[in-house]
Amino acid sequence: MPESKLPPERAYERALFKALGHSDEELQKPLIAIANSWSELNPGHVHLRELAEWVKRGVIEAGGTPLEFNTIGLCDGICQGRGMHQVLPSREIIAASVELTINAYPFAGVVMLCSCDKIIPGMLMAAARVNLPVIFVPGGVMKPKQFKDKICVTSDIKEAIGKYNSGKISLEEFEAIESETCTGAGACNMMGTASTMACILETMGLALPGSSTVNALEASQLRLATTAGRSIMQLVKEGKTALEFITPASIVNAARMGLAFGGSSNMALHLPALASEIGFTFMMDDFDELSKTTPLIAKFKPASKFTISDLHLAGGVPALLKTLSPILDQSTPRVDGTTLGEFLQAITVHESEIIHSLDQPLSPEGGLAVLHGTLAPDGAIVKQSGVEPAMLVHEGPARVFECEEAVKDALLENGVQEGDILVIT
Numbered sequence: 001m002p003e004s005k006l007p008p009e010r011a012y013e014r015a016l017f018k019a020l021g022h023s024d025e026e027l028q029k030p031l032i033a034i035a036n037s038w039s040e041l042n043p044g045h046v047h048l049r050e051l052a053e054w055v056k057r058g059v060i061e062a063g064g065t066p067l068e069f070n071t072i073g074l075c076d077g078i079c080q081g082r083g084m085h086q087v088l089p090s091r092e093i094i095a096a097s098v099e100l101t102i103n104a105y106p107f108a109g110v111v112m113l114c115s116c117d118k119i120i121p122g123m124l125m126a127a128a129r130v131n132l133p134v135i136f137v138p139g140g141v142m143k144p145k146q147f148k149d150k151i152c153v154t155s156d157i158k159e160a161i162g163k164y165n166s167g168k169i170s171l172e173e174f175e176a177i178e179s180e181t182c183t184g185a186g187a188c189n190m191m192g193t194a195s196t197m198a199c200i201l202e203t204m205g206l207a208l209p210g211s212s213t214v215n216a217l218e219a220s221q222l223r224l225a226t227t228a229g230r231s232i233m234q235l236v237k238e239g240k241t242a243l244e245f246i247t248p249a250s251i252v253n254a255a256r257m258g259l260a261f262g263g264s265s266n267m268a269l270h271l272p273a274l275a276s277e278i279g280f281t282f283m284m285d286d287f288d289e290l291s292k293t294t295p296l297i298a299k300f301k302p303a304s305k306f307t308i309s310d311l312h313l314a315g316g317v318p319a320l321l322k323t324l325s326p327i328l329d330q331s332t333p334r335v336d337g338t339t340l341g342e343f344l345q346a347i348t349v350h351e352s353e354i355i356h357s358l359d360q361p362l363s364p365e366g367g368l369a370v371l372h373g374t375l376a377p378d379g380a381i382v383k384q385s386g387v388e389p390a391m392l393v394h395e396g397p398a399r400v401f402e403c404e405e406a407v408k409d410a411l412l413e414n415g416v417q418e419g420d421i422l423v424i425t
Contacts, residue, residue: 006024006028013106014027022065026065027065029063029064029065030063030064030065030108030109030233030236031064031065031067031105031106031107031108032059032064032065032066032067032107032108032109032110032111032229032232032233032236033067033068033069033101033102033105033107033109033110033111034052034055034056034059034066034067034068034069034110034111034113035069035071035098035101035102035110035111035112035113035114035123035126036048036049036052036068036069036070036071036113037070037071037072037073037094037113037114037115037116037119037123038052038070038073038113039072039073041073041074041075041078042073042074042075042078042115042116043075043142043182043184043185043186043187044073044075044115044116044139044142044185044186044187044188044194045073045115045116045119045139046185047139047185047186047216047217048113048114048115048139050217051113051137051139051217051221051222051225052068052113052225054222054223054225054226054229055111055113055137055225055226055228055229056068056229057226057229058225058226058227058228058229058230058231058232058233059111059229059230059232059233060229061226061229061230062229062230062232062233062234063233064108064109064229064232064233064236066111066229067105067107069101071093071094071097071098071101071119071122071123072090072093072094072097073094073114073115073116073119074086074087074090074116074118075116076116076117076118076192076193077154077188080404081404081405081408084404087117087118088118088269090118090122091118091119091121091122091125091270091273092122093122094118094119094122094123094126095121095122095123095125095126095129096126098112098122098123098126098130099125099126099129099130102126102130102132103130107132108132108133108236109132109133109134109135109232109233109235109236110127110130110132110133110134110135110232111134111135111136111137111228111229111232112126112127112134112135112136112137113137113139114136114137114138114139115138115139115140115186115187115194115198116139116187116193116194117192117193117194117197117264117266118193120136120138120194120197120198120200120201120270121197121269121270121273121274123136124197124201124206124246124270124274125273125274125277127206127242127246128242128243128246128274128277128278129277130242131241131242131243132241132242133232133235133236133238133239133240133241133242134206134232134235134241134242134245135206135207135208135228135231135232135235135335136201136206136207136211136228137207137208137211137224137225137228138187138198138201138207138211138212139185139186139187139198139216140185140186140187140211140213140214140215140216140217140218140221141186141187141188141189141195141213141214141215141216141307141308141309141312142154142182142183142184142185142186142187142188142189142215142216143183143184143186143189143215143216143309144183144189144307144309145180145181145182145183147176147177147180151305151307152177152180152181153181153188153189153190153301153307154181154182154188154189154190154192155188155190155192155301155302156177156181156301156302157177157178157181157182158302159302160173160174160177160178161174161412162411165411165412165414166414184216185216185217186215186216186217187216189301189307189308189309190300190301190302190307190308191261191262191263191264191299191300191301191302191303191308192264193264193266193267193270195212195213195263195300195308196258196263196264196266196267197264197267197270198211198212198213199212199213199257199258199261199263199317199320200254200257200258200263200267200271202316202317202318202321203250203253203254203257203317203321204245204246204250204251204253204254204332205245205250205332205333205334205335205336205340206242206245206246206335207228207335208224208227208228208231208335208336209316209317209318209336209343210224210312210316210317210318211224211228212316212317213308213309213311213312213316213317214312215309215312231335231336234337235335240333240335243278244333245332245333245334245335246274246277246278247278247332248275248278248280248282249329249331249332250329250332251271251274251275251280251282252282252290252329253328253329253332253340254267254271255267255271255282255286255287255290256290256294256324256327256328256366257317257320257321257324257328258271258367258368259287259290259291259294259296259366259367259368260294260295260296260297260298260320260323260324260366260367261296261297261298261299261300261311261320261367262296262298262299262300262303262367262383262385262386263367263368264383265368265381265382265383267287268284268287268368268381272284284370284379284381285370285379287368287370287381288368288369288370290366291365291366291367291368291369292365292366293327294324294327294365294366295356295358295361295362295363295364295365295366296361296362296363296364296365296366296367296385297320297323297324297355297356297357297358297361297362298311298320298354298355298356298362299362299367299385299386302386303385303386306354310354311354311355314350314352314354314355315347315349315350315355318343318344318347319347319349319350319355320355321340321343321344321347322344322347322348322349323349323355323356323357323358324358325340325341325344326358327358328340330344362385363384363385365384366385367383367384367385367386368381368382368383368384368385369381369382369384370382375423394419394421396419396420396421397419397420397421398420398421398423399416399420399421399422399423400423400424400425401422401423401424401425402424402425403424404424406424407422407424410422
């Protein structure tokens with residue numbers, strides 16, 4: 001009787017894979033998981049199945065067999081005022097679902113396709129847990145809308161609500177902003193949690209240069225996706241796993257980067273959670289200490305007039321890293337095969353009004369500060385880069401609400417006066 005060229009004991013597994021259309025040849029190649037958060041519920045994710053096809057092209061070119069699976073992806077913007085209590089817990093579901101799927105199958109490496117607020121952190125946590133070769137492909141940003149006299153992104157819609165309710169803009173202008181500002185696929189083109197966490201992926205060396213700030217489905221993003229597919233195969237070949245990139249040093253670099261560009265205060269939730277996965281104690285007060293020695297060198301909508309697309313044109317995350325390099329740990333590795341220091345040798349920062357130098361920053365301190373006092377004895381986070389200087393010291397009547405929905409109702413019903421302090425218990 002001739003001997004089987006493949007282990008007979010794996011026949012059941014192979015038979016089920018063959019039911020999906022795979023051949024013996026494909027099943028003998030490294031199996032690469034494409035962990036996707038595609039969804040029709042979220043503009044930041046609606047295009048990710050298309051992007052995944054370009055990733056698969058790169059995997060196949062480099063000798064692997066890609067296998068795609070999906071996880072959930074909620075939209076913070078849509079859920080606000082309705083289902084926000086579900087959103088942060090979804091991070092844990094995402095982390096667990098990706099971890100369990102990867103551990104259950106014989107994958108050699110993973111490409112994480114993700115966008116938006118809780119999905120990137122959830123997949124980062126999963127990457128630390130499975131500790132396989134991993135590369136991230138961020139979903140890119142939504143193209144900004146050019147109106148006749150201004151550029152609008154998602155955050156401008158909230159401003160428009162207030163302006164319309166106070167009679168400062170017409171119904172026609174309000175409806176145009178509502179209908180046309182969100183131009184299509186991609187994450188919100190502002191420095192919210194989505195862009196903050198995408199830029200953190202680049203900073204930690206887990207995503208290719210330029211991938212966090214590129215417009216969604218631009219040709220350059222498709223090429224980056226294919227390159228990521230080829231790159232995961234190189235990481236598999238070299239045996240470089242996620243925990244070579246997710247380290248205390250790279251997490252501190254990520255925090256400094258987020259502080260330097262006025263990133264979302266939610267990073268003070270997500271980076272400590274990621275640190276916990278690797279046994280690194282990194283807490284809220286650590287952000288305060290880092291902020292005191294990390295100048296603010298850039299700000300973006302809604303705290304300035306600039307978009308994430310403006311950042312991309314100014315050199316993106318590589319330019320920010322180059323500017324911050326004196327205060328970063330440059331020994332951290334990157335999925336492109338370099339260390340941070342080696343990568344930055346080839347980066348030139350061109351003078352612009354978007355990225356300021358360390359010796360002439362927007363502010364000597366970073367974007368976040370931790371407050372302690374009678375209202376928050378355990379501490380509270382303030383995004384000081386988004387606060388007008390005149391508001392840093394303020395006295396006024398406290399309006400106390402039991403939930404965010406009550407605050408929303410009071411605002412929409414003109415039940416809040418200028419100078420009121422809104423407190424949610």
